Amino acid sequence: EAGVAQSPRYKIIEKRQSVAFWCNPISGHATLYWYQQILGQGPKLLIQFQNNGVVDDSQLPKDRFSAERLKGVDSTLKIQPAKLEDSAVYLCASSPFSPGLAGNTGELFFGEGSRLTVL
Amino acid sequence: SQQGEEDPQALSIQEGENATMNCSYKTSINNLQWYRQNSGRGLVHLILIRSNEREKHSGRLRVTLDTSKKSSSLLITASRAADTASYFCAAYGNNRLAFGKGNQVVVIP
16 A cells, blocks of 8 residues: 655755645545644644545644645645745645544554755 | 653663653543654654553553553663654544654664
């Protein structure tokens, strides 16, 4: 079974430029997450999708970050314009369970991440 | 929101020794999970303990949960060089998984 695919693995941009990351979850997984992981810290949830709908984007800096999952499969996370403090690894994760569904353990399957450096 | 917090944050041990990491969380949970992250890689799920469980084993891993103290510990027995990684606890509740800051473990061959 193929895992969560992310691209690009690495990206270097200058501040005020824009960047986009792509994620393809495990086939059949209804729920998709984007996490931001700053060096030396744990992952912080940015946004959670169930199919093509947003479940939780309370921690997404909406003035510069946007994400979509139009067809309920793959997803794109965009940052525009980027700031120095956006330097981080952006992790995509998926789950076969929907939020609130009985039996949902919350276990996530992560991709390798996209490392962003903003200069 | 819940937030796991591990203690200590860095651990260096000799191969064959045991490694213990602790984690605390703030609110009620459905379960507590531990993940491993090798350098430059994504997180991999290791073990999950439900809120009504006190101890769980999986291979060389042993996790405990004390809901009265809102704390958990992860023990890796007979460590190997390949166990060198960062370990994160994650508290699951209210349909959200919240990660702690992580423990960096270095196993010296």
